Each structure stands twice: as C-alpha cells, then as structure tokens.
Amino acid sequence: MSITPSQSLTVSISVPATSANLGPGFDCLGLALDLRNEVVVSSAGPLLLYNDERPTRYEVAVDGIDADKVPTDRSNLLIGTAETLFRAAGRRPAALAVRMTNRIPVGSGLGSSSSAIVAGLAAANAVVGGGFTERELLRMAVALEGHPDNVAPAMLGGLVLGILPDADAGPAELIVRRMEPPRLSAVVVLPDFWLLTSEARAILPPALSRADAIFNTSRFGLLLHALNGGEYDCLRVAMADRLHQPYRLALIPGATAAYEAAYEAGALGVALSGAGPSLLALTATDQEVIGRAMAGAFAAAGLSSRMWILEPSAEGARVAVGS
Template identity: 35%
Template sequence: MKITVPATSANLGCGFDSIGIAVNRYLTIEVLEKADVWQVEHTLGEEIPSNADNLLIETALQVKSDLVPHRIKMTSDIPLTRGLGSSSSVIVAGIELANQLGKLELTQDEKLNIACKIEGHPDNVAPALLGNLVVASFIDGEAYAIPLHFPYCALLAYIPNTELSTKRSREVLPSSLSFEDAVKASAISNVMIAALSKHHLHLAGKMIEQDLFHEKYRTPLVPEITTIREIAKKHNAYATYLSGAGPTVMMFVASNLRKNLALELEKLELDGEVVYLEIDRIGVNISGFED
C-alpha cells in the first residue's frame, strides 16, 4: 500500500504564494501492518521524528483522530528546506493516509482545503495534490485551484547543499507594497499566467524574471542566482527563478539546450548540485489500498 507525492516548485517568480508546479522527485509512504503505536521508519535524519510526532502522522490525525496506528516506511528524494516543497509533500501524504485508512472518500477540493488550512497557502500543496501547473488561492478559509497543462520544456535546477528555512526567507520580505507597485506586480503575474496558459514560454519567462513580490528581497540570501541567471540567458533559457523560498534556483529551458547549460553551470563549482527535472503530470498517486 503506497502513497507517492511529487516535489513542487512554487511562485515561478511573480506567482507568489499562489502558483506552483509539480516536479519528478518524490516522497513515498508505504503503509505496512497495524501496530500498537505509530512507527515511521526513515533515513531522513535524527531531527525527523519516527513516532506520532512526525508531520505525516500529525497531519493524518488532524484529519481523523481515531485512526488505527500502523508501521509506516517513509522514503524521499526531495531535499529538505531547499524550496522544493518537502513539508508540503508530507502534508498531502498525511491527508491521503487519513483518507485511505479512515475510508473518508474526500474529494480533491476537500483535500486541498485541508492542506491549505495546515500549510497556510496553496502554492506547494496544490501541485503536490493535482500535479502539473496549478494556479490557486486560499481566501477566508476557502481554497480555489485551477490546474493547467504546463507547456513542454525541460527543467534544470541548481540545488545548494546549504539549507534555507522558509521562516528566515520570509523575514526579509516587506510588510507592504505601495499601491503603484502592487498594481504593477499583479499585472506582471497576470500576464505570466496568460502566457503559460497559451504556451508562450518566451513571454512567460520574461514576466517570471520581472517579479516584484519577493525575489529582489531574497537574492542576498541566494546570491548565486544572479550569476546563474546570466549564464542561463546566454544559453537562451526561458526563465530563471528562485524556487519557493529558496535556495534552489530553477530554470526553464528548451530540451536541446539543457545539457550545455548544465555543463556551463557545473564549471562554476558552486556548493550544490545541478539536477535535471521534469514536470510531474499526476500529483499524488495511491496504489495497493484495499477495503
């Protein structure tokens, strides 16, 4: 019995807290035999609890408090605190765990609402649940989401070896924008969504890199993004942006240009890994559950 949830890359520059894509790194939850207490077996580090304090189980019990404990095996190739939605994948998996073990028959809308109430915003949990590109909002306790088919292109990510907590990354953001800047930022985001929906990657990329909401404030925390963007432009990448709260830097590029861009970035000898990624089109996947 397995639950598989993809990693996610949020914001896409100007889609702050509301837009994300699912990518092909995965959290996998294997539900094994019933147990006296919850047991979560993993190799993700001592700081990740192996009992009911694990975020997976905490989430599941928020959805249904009387679930029968099981032994769980958790594996993941989603790096922690790197801006690839590692915690959101666990939240989505926890909701699905409760849904399956509790036979709740939750709809996708119900799952998304629960996830947003726990996470606070939809940019990671929505694509983790639905796959592909998702434009979403969470307003007055109600989630709204529109999945879109992300236009075909290759993805390339620079994933630093250093962590960057969402809390620290949010601390550098301004508490408000001027009305003029807010209108401009909103217009940029609107055009980006329209361009992506029409598969106009050149225009979408231009808008992504004109973000006014967060990147300019977070760049000092991830200074290598400036050099990476310059090199990506030389290789005709569509866009380079800070994935989620960072520090991962994501690039959209034509598939025939990705290898040369990757080789050029590796020459920088930065403290991190250059990774090929693809869009996950499925979202959360469940297999093997029985009545």
Template identity: 40%
Template sequence: AALSLKLRADLREGNLPGIVLTAHGEGAADAESAGSDSLVVRAFREGLRVAGGPPGGNGAWRIEVSSMIPAARGLGSSAAAIVAGLLLGASAGRLPTTADQLLALAARLEGHPDNVAAALYGGFTLAVMEPRDVTVRRFRVPEAWIPVLFIAQAESHTADMRAALPGRVPLPDATNQAARAALLATAVLTSDASLLRAAMDDRLHQPYRLPLLPGAAQLIQIAYDIGAAGACLSGAGPSVLAICDSPLTAHSVEKAWNGAGHQGMATRLRFDTAGARLNAAEPRE
C-alpha cells in the first residue's frame, strides 16, 4: 500500500557534463554520499536508456531530491527513489514508455515488485514478478481506513532482516500464510476491516524479525488493545503500521504510541491513491 509520505525529484539542465545529485530531507546525506551509485542516479540512467536517451546518461544533468521518507525504517524509501529516477530518465528520452515497462525495470533494481508497484501506481497493489515482466493489479483504497505509522528512530537494514529469516519454513505456516494473503485481498476488495487482524497475522516474517526490533511487538499489541483493525511491521521494520477504521481509534493509537516511551514518532497519514506523478517544469523567466 502507498502512504502519504512523499519524495520529490526535479530534473534540470546541468552546468557540467555528468549527473549531479543534491538531496534534502530524510536520507539526504546517504543519497549524496553515494553519488553515481545512488538509487536515484542508477534508476535515472535506466529510464533514460529504455526511452532512447543518451547512452550511459551522457549529458549535463542536475537532479534535486527532497524526501520526507526516512531511510532504513521499513517505509519504502528505496522504492520511491527508484521510481522517481526512472520517471525522470524516461521523461528525458526520445521514446515513449509505459508504466508497465517502468515497473519491470523498477522491480529488477529493487529485487522485488512489492514496494515499487505501490510507489508507481498508488493505492493497494498486488504484484507478482514473472520471468519477463511483472503482473500487477491496483485496488481501490477503502474510504474509512486510516493508516497510523510509528516511525522508529532506530534503523534496520533489509539485508540484516532478510538474514534473520530461515531458509525453510514449516508447511503449515506456508499454507496458512497463503490463506491469510487471500484474506487480505478480500478485506481490501470488500472494505471489510474486521478481516484485517487475521489477515495481517504474518507467520513467515514477523516471528523471526520481531525479537530483533525492541518495542515493535509491544506497539503492535498496544494498537490492538485500543481497537486497531490491523497492525504489523512496516516492511522489514523497525517501523510499525496500524490500520484503523475510525478517526477516534486512529487518534487513540497515535496518542498511545507517542506515550509508550519508545524512541520514535507516531503519526496519522493517508493512503496515497494517485501514485507517482510527472509534472512539467514551469518555464523560467
């Protein structure tokens, strides 16, 4: 699902050959220190390539990024950076590109389509990576659902969280998880928030990651005690997401989380329904 945490990227003509990246906001230092290896720059080159632009990103380009998505918190900052870079690169090429083409590129850069699909299309998305492309469907966001996010101060890295997972899982857990995935899709399609608690009871990831993320399990329990419809780790953590079906419950979860004594900040957000947007720059006088 796409949340209302935004990343903005602007492409301008540079003064010198090459790609110059400047970043502001969350994760700015990491983005600028990565330079030509940053996800935005790598994705920009890929977008430029598929759209028939100069090979290797040749030219004089200046990319300015402003992000409100904290990095290494399980919030999809890398997916947003990839989608932004691809859109900018494709816009500077000569050939038209489709959203499905960009999604396939984004999934390869990210390693999976889950977060890039939501960043590109908005709303709730279901994406499956095929050998040659990505099958994706976008679903309408139930109007009454309100996301509340606890943004942890601590960082966790995807590689470490993946290393915590076992190489094999018990067959009952796998079959149970498949049923819960179907239940989650049903909850979204029918706007039935009463299904979320069972649907979001993950058996493949959370049992192995929660012991490594102090306070996360308690935050999930607090959300349920107050009346949240569903709660889980956001991505690989350490941030936590709750979905509430009333403004009063959402306010109560936000207040309780902020008063729980954990390092971080709780905030009510919206589900983003627009997805990535490309706007032409205003002409300068």
C-alpha cells in the first residue's frame, strides 16, 4: 500500500569536512572546513508505508577520492542513515538512486562518516516531505555518530560546541552552540596510515590525574577565547592536550615529529584532526612551508602523505530540492 500516488524528486546535498577536538575539545568541539562531499539523491515510484512488504530499490554510485573504500550496497552509511529517518517517518520511497562524489578522504579524521550521516538525513527528510526540523535532524545525527563534534559543524558550519544530555547532571537535551570560524587557514596533512577509531579510543587512559584535568580545562577555556576573540598568538598553549593526543600521536609513525615540525615552521596551533591520522595546523601565513614540514616528518618515518590547504567554512550542509 502506498500513501501517495507517486514521489519523484532529486535532492542535491553538499556537506563540509570537519576537524574535531582541536586539541583539548575532546568529543565536544568541531570546525567545518571548505572541503565538501557532494551527493545527488533521486527518488522514484510511490511513497510507501515503512512496513510495506515491497523493499526499497537502492542504487549507489561513488566517484572521487577513496571511492573504492565506500560500499555501494545497503551497508553504505548514507543508505543506513536514510533508513533510520524513513523508519522514524513511517514511510519510504519505492526506489532511491544515490550518486556520491567524495572529496573528503575516508578514515582520515576529517569527518567522512559524519558527512554521510548528515547527507543521508537531509536527503531522506526531503524525500518524505521535510517533516523533521533541523534540531530534530541534529539529534538523530548525534545519536547515530555518538557525539556531536563532527556532525554538528557538518550540519551547521562554523565552530561548534556540543554537549550531550546527561541523566544525572544534565542537560536534559543536547546543547549546541555555533560560533563563527577563525580567520585562519587550516593545513591538513594525511599520512598513508590506517588508524581505526576503535584503536584510537582503546589507547586512552581510563582516568586523568587532577593535574591533567586542570591542564585540559584551562586550555579548553583559552582555546574558545582565542578562536572567538582572534587572539591567535595564544593557540599554541590553548591547543595543548593531555587527554588524548599524546597517546594517539604515539600510534602514528612520524606524527609526533610532524606535530613539532609544524610549530617549527611557523604554525599558530597544531592538533590531531579528530582521532587522526591527519594533523591540522592553523596558520595565517606560510601554509605550503608548514605542510611540507609535516609531510617531511612523515616521510622520515617511512610514510607518504597527502596535503590540503583549506579555509574554515561558515556554511554547513547545503540542500537543494528539485523535481
């Protein structure tokens, strides 16, 4: 049984890359970057009730960077995410064709999975009639990703702080605060090294000393002040971290040396991008010099690398719907 005679439309979605943590902002702070995945989703046939016996016919085509690493069947993250929204809406299309153009490298710490989640929710919401608000879509995205630091800036753009609900201490609902991004360039260097997020999480210590907790909270406060107030000379102190970076850098050959090389080349602030293995350096000048310094440190450890010089993006996901 269908709930509308037919449903045929095309949705174009553009989602930015993101860099999470930025040092001490572990699992709560992220920055959108002007490297974008583009997705075109086309629905056809009747709009079905979700529990209709007829399955949705999916077609997925992927091109661009790391296209061979992206599944083209129902295990594709965008398809799984769309199914989550279809289930919540109680309806789904008879057929859905997805064309993905990847510019965000997979498994890089630049939010490729978050881009798929945000695109999947935006596309599915348009296909079933746009019944979910941006706030509701963000809640879904955070529930799927597990934390807000990538999906929130991917959806909203800019520099975003996200605080998860906590049944004991509050808040009762997700808190998200978007800020304008810094007026700096982001030099990203990705070594040819596969680091599982699960491995990067497993290496973290189960507890912090009081001294390390004070270290991180003070740096996080200074980081927000520096990025919002343009006091970029504070970034080297503000982006220091004792919660996750020292442990994760040690997993990646040459990463500690590349981190130091970026500062020696003139970077204002340096951090692992997300869980890595990418390193991100914020700077106003000498982007190529800083990038080559980081790449050279990885090369000395036997790893080739890729480099991007990006700008922070004030714009999040873009969605255009046509028939």
